[in-house]
Amino acid sequence: MSTTLDRDKTACLDGLPPGTRSMLLVLEESDSGSGFGSTKLHVATISKQIRLGSKIGAGRFGTVSRGTFKGEAVAVKIFRDADLLSFDNEREIFETRMLRHPQILRFIGSDRVDKGLLHELWIVTEYHPLGSxxxxxxxxxxxxxxxxxxxxxxxxxxxxxxxxxxxxxxxxxxxxxxxxxxxxxxxxxxxxxxxxxxxxxxxxxxxxxxxxxxxxxxxxxxxxxxxxxxxxxxxxxxxxxxxxxxxxxxxxxxxxxxxxxxxxxxxxxxxxxxxxxxxxxxxxxxxxxxxxxxxxxxxxxxxxxxxxxxxxxxxxxxxxxxxxxxxxxxxxxxTAFQLKTRLDYKISEEEEDNKEQLQQQEQLVQVQDDYEDEDEDEEVDAEVDAQFDPNKRLPGPRRFSMAGIKQLQKRIFGAQSRDIEMVPLAGMASRGNAKVHDQEQLETKNGTRTIENTKDPKDPLLRNL
Known part of the structure; x- marks a missing residue:
């Protein structure tokens, strides 16, 4: 019977006597064993891949230490030999199919570690730094x-x-x-x-x-x-x-x-x-x-x-x-299911209440904003009317706020008109335009000439400008 193995597998058998080497090769390819599953050779068990750190707890069955396994922080629960039954029971429970759940501690592996006359029994799980x-x-x-x-x-x-x-x-x-x-x-x-x-x-x-x-x-x-x-x-x-x-x-x-x-x-x-x-x-x-x-x-x-x-x-x-x-x-x-359902229902109910309260607050803020906008429009209308009412006109040049100017623009040109570009006086001068009382000076190719103001005095909105 000839057995073909790759170099990695045969390398670990180098130096062994021929009889021992042949026996191990047969066992490697065999599914028979001592009742604990197939007999496969492993170069390193999980315990040899874990760097054990400080102890972080102790319990009825032993101690718990922090470790590192393939770059991941893990918790290593170490049982004593006397607690073999508890170790086997916990390992078998963890190895049950379909036991994976976010709220069940994640199982990584288990091992039996030789410590001379004694053995340590390891169960390796995910590590949580916040503790219990x-x-x-x-x-x-x-x-x-x-x-x-x-x-x-x-x-x-x-x-x-x-x-x-x-x-x-x-x-x-x-x-x-x-x-x-x-x-x-x-x-x-x-x-x-x-x-x-x-x-x-x-x-x-x-x-x-x-x-x-x-x-x-x-x-x-x-x-x-x-x-x-x-x-x-x-x-x-x-x-x-x-x-x-x-x-x-x-x-x-x-x-x-x-x-x-x-x-x-x-x-x-x-x-x-x-x-x-x-x-x-x-x-x-x-x-x-x-x-x-x-x-x-x-x-x-x-x-x-x-x-x-x-x-x-x-x-x-x-x-x-x-x-x-x-x-x-x-x-x-x-029951545990009823307990979970009751707690879940209460949290969902509170979330709905919080959502409803938030919506009510947003609606209240919107109503307040609408009232403020209406108040502002009324103030602007009053400002515009006061500027054009001879009985309410204030002494000195007429001065409008920006909101008043926009309101005046809408009243003259309609609600859909675009905003009038506001040009500072200095900017107007730089363009060659200057206002002198009721006349304007315009710069043309033939020089500067003066024209009369052409505004229609019959327009009630513009009569007093």
């Missing part, structure tokens, strides 16, 4: 318009995860639940929209919709501060996929509350950044399951609302949505 929504809110006070941009885009990302979509061929995008929705797992893009990331706990809807037993029996996972009441008190229908979607919506309502707390609009003032933590009034910074169960379920408390929100219609609309989404009754909450 949590970090962004710590450093910034926002307007209600920025709130709408951040939260509506994040809601679109959550709705996309929850919903399934059919493709144009045999492929489709399945339904997912996130199971760890919080402000630290939502990234802020440079255009002030959001992208949902950290899919390590996400699960896909299985055929038939029934959750597997190994997941259903250990459904209490995620960040305890953001867990829904039915998860905290162990009353959730853990075998139903929709139950996890409702729990995601509850968690998202707390993200909405956090973001709204940093809004300053009119008389509404922002909450201090260190106090923008759900339930911080009644819990420690790292609460236990028992503490959160007591606060959320037994006492049925929810994060406090700013009294200044009551006087702002835009904010009141948002608080009504939040109250629905953190209801103790899971079936009373909006």
């Amino acid at each position: 929504l949590h970090d962004f809110l710590l450093e910034n006070v926002i307007t209600i318009d920025i709130f709408n941009s951040l939260i509506t885009s994040a809601a679109k990302g959550l709705a996309f995860l929850h919903d399934g979509y059919d493709g144009t061929t045999n492929s489709c995008k399945p339904q997912f639940v996130h199971r760890d929705v919080k402000s630290r797992n939502i990234m802020v893009k440079e255009d002030l929209t959001c992208a949902i990331g950290d899919l390590g706990l996400a699960i896909v809807k299985p055929p038939g919709g029934t959750i597997p037993q190994h997941i259903a029996e250990k459904y209490k996972c995620g960040t305890v501060r953001y867990l829904a009441p039915e998860i905290l008190n162990s009353t959730m229908s853990s075998y139903e996929f929709e139950s996890y979607q409702r729990a995601d919506v509850y968690s998202f309502s707390l993200v909405m509350w956090e973001t709204l707390c940093r809004v300053e609009e009119g008389e509404v003032k922002a909450r201090s950044a260190e106090r923008v933590i759900p339930y911080i009034e009644w819990t420690e910074r790292d609460p236990t399951d028992e503490q959160m169960t007591d606060v959320v379920c037994t006492r049925n408390l929810r994060p406090p609302e700013n009294p200044q929100w009551d006087g702002n219609k835009k904010i009141q609309y948002v608080t009504e949505i939040i109250q629905s989404c953190w209801s103790a009754n899971p079936t009373a909450r909006y």
Whole structure:
């Protein structure tokens, strides 16, 4: 059996023993393997093409560092060996066909990096310099318009995860639940929209919709501060996929509350950044399951609302949505799609209102301009009449404003006449014309002669000129 490879492929095998060289050549052309897909030789994995930079964060499963890959800034999430299951789960979710969406963190690749006795598990995604929504809110006070941009885009990302979509061929995008929705797992893009990331706990809807037993029996996972009441008190229908979607919506309502707390609009003032933590009034910074169960379920408390929100219609609309989404009754909450639709509708309504107000302002300005033009015309008419009325004539030479001259021109020659060219006296003299009382001197080929004024004194408009 003869195998033909180009020079680049054979060059990397130079120097190997003939037997090893032959075995590798056979494997290169073979589709068989150990169950992980076709066995192809790669000169460099993605980790070898990334220049790793400083650490920018840390989480439950490891650290996140900034890196550079083919000239693009990337974020590298590094798992420990012990978190192999979470790494594999997140990688498989990211690699799902048709998962691409502007509000889902863009996946670039994954790798397993040998570090001697240990291995590092890498997931590489796009990098956003503004950081997570949590970090962004710590450093910034926002307007209600920025709130709408951040939260509506994040809601679109959550709705996309929850919903399934059919493709144009045999492929489709399945339904997912996130199971760890919080402000630290939502990234802020440079255009002030959001992208949902950290899919390590996400699960896909299985055929038939029934959750597997190994997941259903250990459904209490995620960040305890953001867990829904039915998860905290162990009353959730853990075998139903929709139950996890409702729990995601509850968690998202707390993200909405956090973001709204940093809004300053009119008389509404922002909450201090260190106090923008759900339930911080009644819990420690790292609460236990028992503490959160007591606060959320037994006492049925929810994060406090700013009294200044009551006087702002835009904010009141948002608080009504939040109250629905953190209801103790899971079936009373909006779905992610309904939540996205409600937020989208409000923004469209506000844009229409703003457009209508702008049109009204433009119409008002036009009416004012029309009135000013009419007033100006009346003043000019009065000026012209005064100049020709012997009883109103002012002493001295007649002097017209430019508007008065144009009005006089229209009255003499008609509304469609062209403007008379106004020539300064000095310019008239330079042309050889000079006015002396009621006579004119004209320069001709035979010299200068004087002619009498030929104006018709019977013309009522010109009689007194």
